[in-house]
Amino acid sequence: MKFWKRLMCTARRRSPWLFHMNSGSCNGCDIELIAALAPRYDAEHLGVLLQGSPRHADILCVTGPVTNNAVGAVKTVYEQVCGPKAVVAIGSCPATTNVFIDSRTLDGPLDKHLPVDVYVPGCPPRPDAILAGVVKAAELLAERGGDPAKTPVVIATGGCDAEHCSCAAAQQAAASAEVK
Amino acid sequence: MSPIVSNLITALARFLIFPGLVFAIPASWFFLWLERVAVARMQERVGPPFMQPFWDFVKLMGKSTPPRPGAAGVLMRAWPLIAVASAAGAVGLLPVLPTQGGFEGDLILLLALLEVPSMCIIAAGFSSRSIFGEIGSAREAALSVSYNVVFLLAIVSVAASQHSFKLEDLANLPMGSPLLWLGVIAILICLPAKLHLNPFSLPNAEQEIYAGPMTEYAGPELAMWELAHGLEWVAATGLVATLVAPHLAITSWVGAWLAGAIFVAISFGIVLLLSVLAAATARLAIDSSVRFYWQCTLIFAVLAISSALFVRFRS
Numbered sequence: 001m002k003f004w005k006r007l008m009c010t011a012r013r014r015s016p017w018l019f020h021m022n023s024g025s026c027n028g029c030d031i032e033l034i035a036a037l038a039p040r041y042d043a044e045h046l047g048v049l050l051q052g053s054p055r056h057a058d059i060l061c062v063t064g065p066v067t068n069n070a071v072g073a074v075k076t077v078y079e080q081v082c083g084p085k086a087v088v089a090i091g092s093c094p095a096t097t098n099v100f101i102d103s104r105t106l107d108g109p110l111d112k113h114l115p116v117d118v119y120v121p122g123c124p125p126r127p128d129a130i131l132a133g134v135v136k137a138a139e140l141l142a143e144r145g146g147d148p149a150k151t152p153v154v155i156a157t158g159g160c161d162a163e164h165c166s167c168a169a170a171q172q173a174a175a176s177a178e179v180k
Numbered sequence: 181m182s183p184i185v186s187n188l189i190t191a192l193a194r195f196l197i198f199p200g201l202v203f204a205i206p207a208s209w210f211f212l213w214l215e216r217v218a219v220a221r222m223q224e225r226v227g228p229p230f231m232q233p234f235w236d237f238v239k240l241m242g243k244s245t246p247p248r249p250g251a252a253g254v255l256m257r258a259w260p261l262i263a264v265a266s267a268a269g270a271v272g273l274l275p276v277l278p279t280q281g282g283f284e285g286d287l288i289l290l291l292a293l294l295e296v297p298s299m300c301i302i303a304a305g306f307s308s309r310s311i312f313g314e315i316g317s318a319r320e321a322a323l324s325v326s327y328n329v330v331f332l333l334a335i336v337s338v339a340a341s342q343h344s345f346k347l348e349d350l351a352n353l354p355m356g357s358p359l360l361w362l363g364v365i366a367i368l369i370c371l372p373a374k375l376h377l378n379p380f381s382l383p384n385a386e387q388e389i390y391a392g393p394m395t396e397y398a399g400p401e402l403a404m405w406e407l408a409h410g411l412e413w414v415a416a417t418g419l420v421a422t423l424v425a426p427h428l429a430i431t432s433w434v435g436a437w438l439a440g441a442i443f444v445a446i447s448f449g450i451v452l453l454l455s456v457l458a459a460a461t462a463r464l465a466i467d468s469s470v471r472f473y474w475q476c477t478l479i480f481a482v483l484a485i486s487s488a489l490f491v492r493f494r495s
Contacts (some may be wrong), residue, residue, distance in 0.1 A: 003306050006240060007238055008239070008242045010235070011235045011236075011238035011239040011242065012239050012242070014229070014231075014235040014239075015232070015235040015236045015238075015239040016230070017236075026239045039223050039225045042220070042225040042226050042227075044220060044226075044227060045220075045225070045226040045227060045228060045229065047228060047229065047232055047236075050387075051386075051391070052386045052388075052389075052390040052391045052395075053312075053391040053394070053395045053396075054282060054388045055246070055391075055395065055396060055397060055398040055402075056391060056394070056397075056398065056402060058239070058243075068285060080246075082243050082244045082245060082246060082398040082399055083243065083244045084242075084243070084244075120456050149491070
């Protein structure tokens with residue numbers, strides 16, 4: 001039994017399958033996510049695969065500040081991902097709604113609707129930061145299995161430490177994580 | 181020991197050990213890895229680690245599945261299991277180590293078993309009631325009607341030249357026979373469609389129709405589909421390897437090991453060939469694929485079977 005548990009832990013860490021969901025993003029973060037999967041960064045050597053169906057995915061990657069139109073879709077897709085699952089918020093928009101804050105067409109940020117596990121702040125974040133976020137989410141999945149998220153993790157962008165970074169996005173994201 | 185008991189033991193050993201389950205499941209993971217790595221290298225990527233298909237399988241076994249009430253739910257759970265069972269049976273029939281285990285007509289059984297996973301995929305897409313699953317199933321059905329004509333004609337032409345539907349007799353065909361090579365090339369043309377590889381990957385067209393018939397599958401059921409796909413790889417490449425491999429008279433353990441090694445090496449080469457083709461081509465539309473099989477390759481298959489019949493009537 002213990003052996004099976006350890007095996008499952010390793011398997012979850014080494015085989016994160018993604019589903020990419022755009023909740024009203026400007027496409028900047030989407031392009032960076034695709035760059036992370038493309039040959040230069042080659043996410044597949046970490047076992048990452050982009051899946052077409054949310055039923056196949058372990059990690060839901062959400063970009064965008066969650067517009068009013070996207071709320072239903074975000075919730076539905078989250079329900080369709082089978083557990084154990086994790087959510088990665090890519091970019092500053094899902095973390096804080098970024099420059100669209102207080103817009104009447106938004107119902108964000110993302111953690112109002114879903115439990116977010118990893119924030120990757122940046123406008124847009126670099127592909128290596130996105131990969132670091134996905135790997136972190138896979139480690140969280142391996143640790144906690146089907147249990148819900150405890151405290152979200154913030155991934156530093158561009159090699160800086162999120163807690164001490166001067167860039168606005170990192171600070172905003174860190175602040176939103178602390179508020180939770 | 182009576183011949184019935186020894187035959188039964190041989191058959192069980194073939195189904196369970198070599199080339200059956202104990203060999204075929206790791207081999208299917210290895211082939212899936214090899215396919216992904218070959219595509220990655222063609223795209224100047226590193227590709228997944230060696231154990232990746234195994235980790236994917238274990239992870240999927242540990243995931244939950246959505247509730248599936250009613251008879252449709254039971255059917256949806258049953259299709260991947262039927263697919264795995266029949267693909268494993270097909271692998272077990274391959275005469276890698278020529279013994280007395282084969283029987284007259286086992287080629288027909290092998291072809292039927294190879295066809296079952298494809299039918300399961302069609303049924304699975306329709307029973308999932310997902311619009312994307314139904315589109316994928318309709319494409320799979322149209323495609324299988326087109327490539328199977330060529331595939332079956334090619335195999336029948338090889339069998340007709342040998343006057344036998346026994347796999348072992350086909351394995352014993354002399355290497356230089358042009359008829360054999362005509363048949364093997366026709367089979368190789370059909371393999372990308374049978375394995376849903378790139379120029380003909382439209383049934384499960386990733387992203388385009390989500391995941392085709394697999395869209396609603398999750399967790400252990402999806403793991404079974406992956407396993408069935410891997411076993412199909414082993415069975416289909418094994419069938420070609422059986423036809424192509426030079427016939428060895430097995431008298432000792434060394435000969436048996438050599439036969440096994442040649443079988444694995446030829447399968448390896450075919451996987452590489454198909455992966456390179458998959459990486460180098462883009463997905464065709466359904467009408468182009470169907471036209472390809474009905475217009476271009478059918479002539480080829482008709483040529484093969486007519487020359488086989490000609491050779492047979494002359495002899």
